[in-house]
Amino acid sequence: MSEIILESRSINKSFHDPVTVKILNDINFKVNKGEFVSVVGKSGCGKSTLLYILSTMDTDYEGELLIDNIKMTGKTEAELAHVRNEKIGFVFQFHYLLNEFSALKNVMLPGLKLGKHSEQEVEHRAMELMKKLSIDKLALKDANQLSGGEKQRVAIARALINDPDIIMGDEPTGNLDKKNSEIVFDILKQLTIEFKQTMLIVTHDPEFAGKTQRVIEMEDGRIIRQ
Amino acid sequence: MNLRLIVSIAKSLLLARLKQTIVAAVGVTFSITMFVTLLGFMTGLNTMLDSLILNRTPHVRLFNDIKPLEVQPIDASGKFKGAYNFISSIKSGAGRKEIYNSGAIIQRINEDDRVLGLAPRINAPVFFNDGAIEITASINGIDVVEEMRLFHFNEYVTTGNPIDLKNVSNSIVLGKALAEKLLANIGDVVQLTTSQGERFPLKVVGYFESGLLDFDKTQAYASIGTVQKLLGKDKSYVTDLQVKLNDILLAPAVAKEYAILFQTDTEDIQTANSQFETGSRVRSIISYTVGITLLVVAGFGIYNILNMMIFEKMETIAILKATGFSGNDVKRIFMTIAMTIGVVGGLAGLLFGFLLSSLIDQIPFNTAALPTITTYPINYNIAYYIIGVTFALITTYFAGFFPARKAGKVDPVIIIRGK
Numbered sequence: 001m002s003e004i005i006l007e008s009r010s011i012n013k014s015f016h017d018p019v020t021v022k023i024l025n026d027i028n029f030k031v032n033k034g035e036f037v038s039v040v041g042k043s044g045c046g047k048s049t050l051l052y053i054l055s056t057m058d059t060d061y062e063g064e065l066l067i068d069n070i071k072m073t074g075k076t077e078a079e080l081a082h083v084r085n086e087k088i089g090f091v092f093q094f095h096y097l098l099n100e101f102s103a104l105k106n107v108m109l110p111g112l113k114l115g116k117h118s119e120q121e122v123e124h125r126a127m128e129l130m131k132k133l134s135i136d137k138l139a140l141k142d143a144n145q146l147s148g149g150e151k152q153r154v155a156i157a158r159a160l161i162n163d164p165d166i167i168m169g170d171e172p173t174g175n176l177d178k179k180n181s182e183i184v185f186d187i188l189k190q191l192t193i194e195f196k197q198t199m200l201i202v203t204h205d206p207e208f209a210g211k212t213q214r215v216i217e218m219e220d221g222r223i224i225r226q
Numbered sequence: 227m228n229l230r231l232i233v234s235i236a237k238s239l240l241l242a243r244l245k246q247t248i249v250a251a252v253g254v255t256f257s258i259t260m261f262v263t264l265l266g267f268m269t270g271l272n273t274m275l276d277s278l279i280l281n282r283t284p285h286v287r288l289f290n291d292i293k294p295l296e297v298q299p300i301d302a303s304g305k306f307k308g309a310y311n312f313i314s315s316i317k318s319g320a321g322r323k324e325i326y327n328s329g330a331i332i333q334r335i336n337e338d339d340r341v342l343g344l345a346p347r348i349n350a351p352v353f354f355n356d357g358a359i360e361i362t363a364s365i366n367g368i369d370v371v372e373e374m375r376l377f378h379f380n381e382y383v384t385t386g387n388p389i390d391l392k393n394v395s396n397s398i399v400l401g402k403a404l405a406e407k408l409l410a411n412i413g414d415v416v417q418l419t420t421s422q423g424e425r426f427p428l429k430v431v432g433y434f435e436s437g438l439l440d441f442d443k444t445q446a447y448a449s450i451g452t453v454q455k456l457l458g459k460d461k462s463y464v465t466d467l468q469v470k471l472n473d474i475l476l477a478p479a480v481a482k483e484y485a486i487l488f489q490t491d492t493e494d495i496q497t498a499n500s501q502f503e504t505g506s507r508v509r510s511i512i513s514y515t516v517g518i519t520l521l522v523v524a525g526f527g528i529y530n531i532l533n534m535m536i537f538e539k540m541e542t543i544a545i546l547k548a549t550g551f552s553g554n555d556v557k558r559i560f561m562t563i564a565m566t567i568g569v570v571g572g573l574a575g576l577l578f579g580f581l582l583s584s585l586i587d588q589i590p591f592n593t594a595a596l597p598t599i600t601t602y603p604i605n606y607n608i609a610y611y612i613i614g615v616t617f618a619l620i621t622t623y624f625a626g627f628f629p630a631r632k633a634g635k636v637d638p639v640i641i642i643r644g645k
Contacts, residue, residue, distance in 0.1 A: 048643065052639045052642075052643070057547070057548060057637075057638050057639050057642075077552060078552040078553070081550050081551060081552035081553070081555070082550065082552070084547075084548065084549065084550045085549065085550020085551075086550070090548050090549065092548075092642060096541065096544075096545045096548075097545075098238075098545060098546075099242070099542075100241075100542070101238055109231075109235075109546075109549065110549040112231045113228070113231060113549070113550050113551060113555075114550070115228060115231075158549065162550075170642075
């Protein structure tokens with residue numbers, strides 16, 4: 001029996017403006033440790049909304065969310081921020097690096113926030129990660145000097161800095177050309193194999209999804225296949 | 227650790243928007259500069275104008291006023307009890323103007339530890355004889371050393387050495403305007419006649435300029451001994467005792483106490499010069515109002531710039547929150563930005579305020595009315611600097627508080643989805 005990292009128990013969500021529209025309808029699923037899961041579905045099926053709930057950023061839902069068997073539902077904003085910091089790594093579609101900082105500092109920030117290691121250690125870890133993703137040459141460049149593929153790799157390094165329980169991605173390859181998409185996918189794949197890193201990736205790219213271990217398919221706010 | 231991280235993030239955000247930051251800080255700097263300069267200048271002027279009067283006014287003055295008896299003999303007599311008294315034109319008694327038993331009173335007052343010092347004085351009306359013309363004036367017999375120590379007498383003697391009054395026998399210091407009327411130069415001898423008709427020659431050793439022209443036209447100073455001689459009185463004759471206290475605020479109470487204790491008339495400085503205090507207070511209120519208005523305006527500047535910065539940095543805020551910074555952390559980052567602007571702008575404001583004050587202090591300011599003043603007066607009281615920087619911090623705190631709270635409440639989902 002493998003360990004459950006993420007569990008969604010009958011999660012429902014509706015938008016109320018201007019009329020009530022149900023976005024998510026009774027979502028139930030579990031993600032085991034080390035799994036590489038992709039969530040696919042047409043645009044507007046609610047897969048991104050689900051990801052934001054699972055990532056604890058959106059708290060306006062019904063049902064229960066458990067990460068590492070700890071109930072997230074009902075926690076305060078500050079507690080959830082800590083959970084995101086420690087247990088979740090994010091990779092977004094539009095890179096979302098902080099342009100005010102160098103690539104290295106971008107990777108370091110969540111580690112510094114967690115404060116588990118000294119600044120030197122965090123910097124050392126960040127450099128190791130960047131080496132592994134072969135972006136160590138870019139460390140001292142400003143975030144806005146990097147190309148799309150480079151940014152996404154920096155974002156992956158940032159997601160990994162605190163050894164998270166799970167990495168969540170929202171269309172991490174959506175904005176990249178084929179070559180870069182492949183590089184990013186290979187990195188993610190390698191992470192699951194080498195480090196047993198759990199992945200939950202939302203994508204509308206069937207090719208990407210097809211290469212993952214497990215596919216959760218959504219339609220109109222429901223899971224139709226998992 | 228966390229604080230250091232927040233400060234370093236705030237620093238990066240500030241530096242990324244250096245121009246805006248500088249504009250906001252310059253707003254604070256300008257207002258603090260003006261605040262400090264305005265208050266320094268205003269209170270400098272206030273102090274100068276007040277000291278024109280207050281420096282040479284005793285805190286408590288003891289004297290014997292000429293006035294009719296409060297209880298007339300006819301009222302005291304039992305014979306006319308119940309009768310109506312209609313005697314008019316009652317004269318004041320031929321009381322002496324001198325303070326009785328002055329030696330003992332002086333000794334007693336000098337022993338009082340609330341008292342900084344005491345200067346006896348004789349005030350007598352005299353006529354100056356200038357050929358056929360007689361000019362009415364009054365001569366003040368003063369204890370030169372005490373008068374210089376307590377009432378800045380030396381500051382008002384613009385020509386000649388005041389101590390000569392003591393060292394040169396039968397000498398006099400004339401009001402500048404009076405001396406001009408008499409055409410009396412230093413070293414000249416002027417003739418004066420006392421109210422008893424005695425005529426005396428006195429040697430002019432200096433001119434006196436008080437800043438009040440009317441005063442200078444009618445006043446002259448001589449040593450207390452000279453005036454006693456002039457009036458034919460003995461060594462204990464004094465008409466006024468001028469007391470300077472350590473704390474000016476005690477004056478009314480001390481005046482009352484002495485009136486009873488020494489059986490003389492007394493007057494305190496607050497009663498004698500109440501209008502000066504009112505004037506100073508109104509001027510101070512105006513300067514504070516203007517200064518604080520400037521600071522509030524600067525506060526709105528910071529508020530605007532921070533608000534703008536938050537709109538620009540929505541993505542940054544969202545990503546910080548997504549990677550584990552709580553709303554409070556984000557709030558602290560923006561508060562740090564606001565306070566940095568406040569502190570840097572405020573300190574620069576203090577520096578520029580000091581420089582501007584010093585500059586004003588160098589501007590020549592010559593007026594016939596104020597002989598001792600050569601440049602515009604500035605008060606460098608540290609209190610204004612402290613008030614200024616405190617207010618700057620308070621305004622920036624509030625100017626930063628609301629935008630920072632807004633930043634703390636930014637919902638990362640809306641920003642990240644919205645792209």
